[in-house]
Amino acid sequence: MAQYYVNLLVKLGIVRFSMLLALALIALAVVVQVTITLVLNGSVHDNDILRFVIFGLLITPWAVYFLSVVVDQLEKSRQHLTTFIEKLEEMRFRDMELNRQLTYNVEQLNQEIEERKRAEVARKAAILSLKKEVHRREKAQLELAEQTALLRSFIDASPDLIYYRNEKGKFSGCNKAMEDLTGKRESELVGLTPWDIYSKDIASKVVETDQQVFDNNVSLTYEQWLIYSDGQKAYFELRKLPFYSQDGFRLGLVGFGREITERKRYQDELEKVNQDKIAFISTISHELRTPLNGIVGLSRMLLDTRLSCEQSDYLRTIHVSAITLGNIFNDIIDLDKYDRSKLELVSQPIDLLDFMTEIENISGLMAEQQGLRFSLDKITLFPPSVMLDATRLRQILWNLVGNAVKFTKQGIVNVVARCNVKDNIAHLQFDVGDSGIGIPLEEQNKIFAMYYQVQQEENNLHAVGTGIGLAVSRKLARLMGGDIVVDSKVGEGSTFTVTLGVPLSEPSKDIGIIIVEQIPLKILLVEDIELNITVTVDLLEGLGHTVIVARCGKKALEILPTTYFDLLLLDIQLPDMTGFDIVKVLRDGNVSLPPLVALTANVIKDKTEYIARGMDDAISKPISVSAVVDVIERLVMQCHFSKEQTVVLGQKRLNNNLYATLLDLEMLSSYVDIVGPVPVYKSIIMFEKLMPEYLQILGSNVIAKDQRSIASKAHQIKSAACSIGLKHIQKVAQKAQSPDLPAWWENITDWVDEIQASYSHDLGVLKQWLNEYKK
Known part of the structure; x- marks a missing residue:
C-alpha cells in the first residue's frame, strides 16, 4: 500500500495528490466523526458536520504535509534501500565470487595438500632409498677399502718395483720395494722426479725412456743398473707403459722393475761359457781336422798312383770314411752355430752338372763299400749355372745319401734330380731314395728333431744319420729357402725330397792353370804338423813350385829376411805363435813382402776377418789345386811379366785388393x-x-x-x-x-x-x- 501511495503521489504530483489527499482526509475525518458521533450521541447535526468539516480543514494540511514528508522520507528510504539492496546484491555477487574463489582455493589447497602428502610420501621413500644408497655406498666403500688394502698388501708384498709417475715425471705412488730401493717412504717420494732420487747417469736414462713412452704412447721394456740407498748395485729389467683415466685421458705412466742381477750374472757366465765353447770347438776343429785333412789329402794323392784293385778298394774306403767323418764334424760345428744363431750361407755361381757329378762320384764310393748299387738320374735339363751355397747343399745331400747307405742292407740307393726354371729362378728337387728298412708312419714327423732316434725293432735303436744330421740338414734347407720332406714305408725303403729355389747366374769363367805351369814359384810354407807338410809340399811340388818349410814362427821370421819368396803360406796355429802374430811382425817391419796367405783348418765362409788382420787371402785345409791356382793367379800376376815385375805388380795388386776391401x-x-x-x-x-x-x-x-x-x-x-x-x-x-x-x-x-x-x-x-x- 505504501508503494501504491508513493506511486500515486509520483503519478499525480504533490499538488493534486495533496488536494486529493486533503479531500480524502476531510471526508475521512467527517466520516469518522459522524460515525463516532452517531455511536456516542445517536444522531448527527449540521453543526457537527460543519464542525467536522472545519476540523478536517484544519488538520488536513498538517496531515498532508506530514504524509508528504513521510512519503518523501519513505521514498528516500526506499531509494537508500534500493541502493543498499543493489550494494547488497553486489556484495552478494562478490560474496558468491569469493565463495567460488574460496571453493577453488580450497580445492587447490586440498589438491596441494594431497600433492604435498604424496610428495611427503615420495620424500620419505626417497630418504629411505637414499639411506639405502648411502648404506650401499658405505658398504661398497668399505669393500673397496678392504680390496684396496688387500691390493696394496699384494703390491707391497711384491719383490718387484711398482711405481707411478704423472705427465710431469713426478712420482704419484709406489710400493714397498720402491721405498726400499730409494730409501724414501711413499709420502716422501710423491712429488719428486727421477733427478731428485737417482744419480745423474741413472736419472738421464730413466727420464729418456719415460719420454719415449709418452712420445710414442707404447710400452717399453729395457734393462738398467740401479743403486739401492745403501749403495748396493742391482740390475733390473724395467717395463713402462702409459695409463689412462676412464674417459681416455692419459694420467702418466706405471712402471715395473724386476731385479735380474742373478740372471745377468748367469748370462755373463753363459756368455763366457759360450766363448769357452767356441774356443774349444775352434781348438777341436784344428786338432781333428789336421790329421783328417792329412788322411783326405794323402788318400786322394794315393788314388792317383798305380795301385792294385784291392789296394784301390781299401784306399777308397779310407778316403770316403775320412770325408764322412769330416761331414759328421761339420754337423757338430753347424749345431754349435745353430745354437748361437750364426749359421751363414755363402752363395756363389756353381755348375750344377759338375756339382752333381761330384755328388755321384762320392756317393758311388760310399754305396760301393757297403755292397750297394748307386745311381743318379737327371730327368730334366739343367741351367749352366745357379747361385747357391754348394758346400751347404753338398752337406745336405751327403747326409741323406749317408743315411740311405747306412740303413740299406742290400739293394740300391738312388738320387733323382729335377729342375724347373721359372721367372729366372731354378726350382731344384733332389729325391734321395733307398730300399732299406724304412721309417714307421708315426715316427716320420719326429725324425727331424735334434737327437731323435727311431725304434725299429725291440732293443734296436737306429739313430737317423749321426743323430743331428737330419735336423741340421732341414735347418740348412730352410735357411736356403727350401725344405726336406720324407715318404717311407717300413720294409720298403724311404725317399727324402729336398726342394730349393735358387736364382740363375752367369757361368764362372775358368781361370786356367797355365800360369802355374809357366812360372815356377818359390814358396815358404809355415806349418808344424808333419802330415800337413807332406800333403801340401807334394801338391805344390806337383804343380812345379819349390817349397821351403818352416815348422815354427821364429824359424819363418829368421828365413824371410835372407831369402826371396814369391808366396808365403801361413798356418794359423803354430807352437810358438799364431800366423797372425807373424803377419803383424812382418807388416810392422815395413819390408817388401810376398803375398801372405793363411792356411786354416776351419771352413772359410768370409775372408774379411783374415784380411782385416793382415792376411792377403786364406785357404782351407786340405788345400786344393783350384785354391792354389786361384791365389797364384790373383796375387802373383800373369806369366808374361818378369819375376821382378811379378813381385812388384803382385804386391801392388795385393794392396789394391786390400784397399778395395777395407776402404772407400x-x-x-x-x-x-x-x-x-x-x-x-x-x-x-x-x-x-x-x-x-x-x-x-x-x-x-x-x-x-x-x-x-x-x-x-x-x-x-x-x-x-x-x-x-x-x-x-x-x-x-x-x-x-x-x-x-x-x-x-x-x-x-x-x-x-x-x-x-x-x-x-x-x-x-x-x-x-x-x-x-x-x-
Missing part, C-alpha cells in the same frame, strides 16, 4: 783431390782420438744390454768411419746400429769385437794408401 777408394780419391791430404790426416788423427772413447761406451752399453744406446753409438762410429772412408768399419757399424736385423742380439758382441780389433789395422791401411796416393 772412390770417396777418398775425390776427397783428397778436392781438399788435399792434410785435412784427411787431421780427420784420421781425430778419429784415432775419438775411437777409444767410442768403443768404451759402446762396450759398456753392450754389457748393459742398452739397445738404443748401442745403436746410437754405433751410428756415431759409422758416421766417423764414413767421413774418412773406412768402408769395412762402416759396414760392421751399420750392422751394429740396426737392431731390426735377424739375430742382432746374438751377433752384436762379435760386431763390436770386430770393430775393436780392426779399426787400428784399417787406419794403418788408410795411411799407407794415403802415402801412396799422395806420391
Whole structure:
C-alpha cells in the first residue's frame, strides 16, 4: 500500500495528490466523526458536520504535509534501500565470487595438500632409498677399502718395483720395494722426479725412456743398473707403459722393475761359457781336422798312383770314411752355430752338372763299400749355372745319401734330380731314395728333431744319420729357402725330397792353370804338423813350385829376411805363435813382402776377418789345386811379366785388393783431390782420438744390454768411419746400429769385437794408401 501511495503521489504530483489527499482526509475525518458521533450521541447535526468539516480543514494540511514528508522520507528510504539492496546484491555477487574463489582455493589447497602428502610420501621413500644408497655406498666403500688394502698388501708384498709417475715425471705412488730401493717412504717420494732420487747417469736414462713412452704412447721394456740407498748395485729389467683415466685421458705412466742381477750374472757366465765353447770347438776343429785333412789329402794323392784293385778298394774306403767323418764334424760345428744363431750361407755361381757329378762320384764310393748299387738320374735339363751355397747343399745331400747307405742292407740307393726354371729362378728337387728298412708312419714327423732316434725293432735303436744330421740338414734347407720332406714305408725303403729355389747366374769363367805351369814359384810354407807338410809340399811340388818349410814362427821370421819368396803360406796355429802374430811382425817391419796367405783348418765362409788382420787371402785345409791356382793367379800376376815385375805388380795388386776391401777408394780419391791430404790426416788423427772413447761406451752399453744406446753409438762410429772412408768399419757399424736385423742380439758382441780389433789395422791401411796416393 505504501508503494501504491508513493506511486500515486509520483503519478499525480504533490499538488493534486495533496488536494486529493486533503479531500480524502476531510471526508475521512467527517466520516469518522459522524460515525463516532452517531455511536456516542445517536444522531448527527449540521453543526457537527460543519464542525467536522472545519476540523478536517484544519488538520488536513498538517496531515498532508506530514504524509508528504513521510512519503518523501519513505521514498528516500526506499531509494537508500534500493541502493543498499543493489550494494547488497553486489556484495552478494562478490560474496558468491569469493565463495567460488574460496571453493577453488580450497580445492587447490586440498589438491596441494594431497600433492604435498604424496610428495611427503615420495620424500620419505626417497630418504629411505637414499639411506639405502648411502648404506650401499658405505658398504661398497668399505669393500673397496678392504680390496684396496688387500691390493696394496699384494703390491707391497711384491719383490718387484711398482711405481707411478704423472705427465710431469713426478712420482704419484709406489710400493714397498720402491721405498726400499730409494730409501724414501711413499709420502716422501710423491712429488719428486727421477733427478731428485737417482744419480745423474741413472736419472738421464730413466727420464729418456719415460719420454719415449709418452712420445710414442707404447710400452717399453729395457734393462738398467740401479743403486739401492745403501749403495748396493742391482740390475733390473724395467717395463713402462702409459695409463689412462676412464674417459681416455692419459694420467702418466706405471712402471715395473724386476731385479735380474742373478740372471745377468748367469748370462755373463753363459756368455763366457759360450766363448769357452767356441774356443774349444775352434781348438777341436784344428786338432781333428789336421790329421783328417792329412788322411783326405794323402788318400786322394794315393788314388792317383798305380795301385792294385784291392789296394784301390781299401784306399777308397779310407778316403770316403775320412770325408764322412769330416761331414759328421761339420754337423757338430753347424749345431754349435745353430745354437748361437750364426749359421751363414755363402752363395756363389756353381755348375750344377759338375756339382752333381761330384755328388755321384762320392756317393758311388760310399754305396760301393757297403755292397750297394748307386745311381743318379737327371730327368730334366739343367741351367749352366745357379747361385747357391754348394758346400751347404753338398752337406745336405751327403747326409741323406749317408743315411740311405747306412740303413740299406742290400739293394740300391738312388738320387733323382729335377729342375724347373721359372721367372729366372731354378726350382731344384733332389729325391734321395733307398730300399732299406724304412721309417714307421708315426715316427716320420719326429725324425727331424735334434737327437731323435727311431725304434725299429725291440732293443734296436737306429739313430737317423749321426743323430743331428737330419735336423741340421732341414735347418740348412730352410735357411736356403727350401725344405726336406720324407715318404717311407717300413720294409720298403724311404725317399727324402729336398726342394730349393735358387736364382740363375752367369757361368764362372775358368781361370786356367797355365800360369802355374809357366812360372815356377818359390814358396815358404809355415806349418808344424808333419802330415800337413807332406800333403801340401807334394801338391805344390806337383804343380812345379819349390817349397821351403818352416815348422815354427821364429824359424819363418829368421828365413824371410835372407831369402826371396814369391808366396808365403801361413798356418794359423803354430807352437810358438799364431800366423797372425807373424803377419803383424812382418807388416810392422815395413819390408817388401810376398803375398801372405793363411792356411786354416776351419771352413772359410768370409775372408774379411783374415784380411782385416793382415792376411792377403786364406785357404782351407786340405788345400786344393783350384785354391792354389786361384791365389797364384790373383796375387802373383800373369806369366808374361818378369819375376821382378811379378813381385812388384803382385804386391801392388795385393794392396789394391786390400784397399778395395777395407776402404772407400772412390770417396777418398775425390776427397783428397778436392781438399788435399792434410785435412784427411787431421780427420784420421781425430778419429784415432775419438775411437777409444767410442768403443768404451759402446762396450759398456753392450754389457748393459742398452739397445738404443748401442745403436746410437754405433751410428756415431759409422758416421766417423764414413767421413774418412773406412768402408769395412762402416759396414760392421751399420750392422751394429740396426737392431731390426735377424739375430742382432746374438751377433752384436762379435760386431763390436770386430770393430775393436780392426779399426787400428784399417787406419794403418788408410795411411799407407794415403802415402801412396799422395806420391
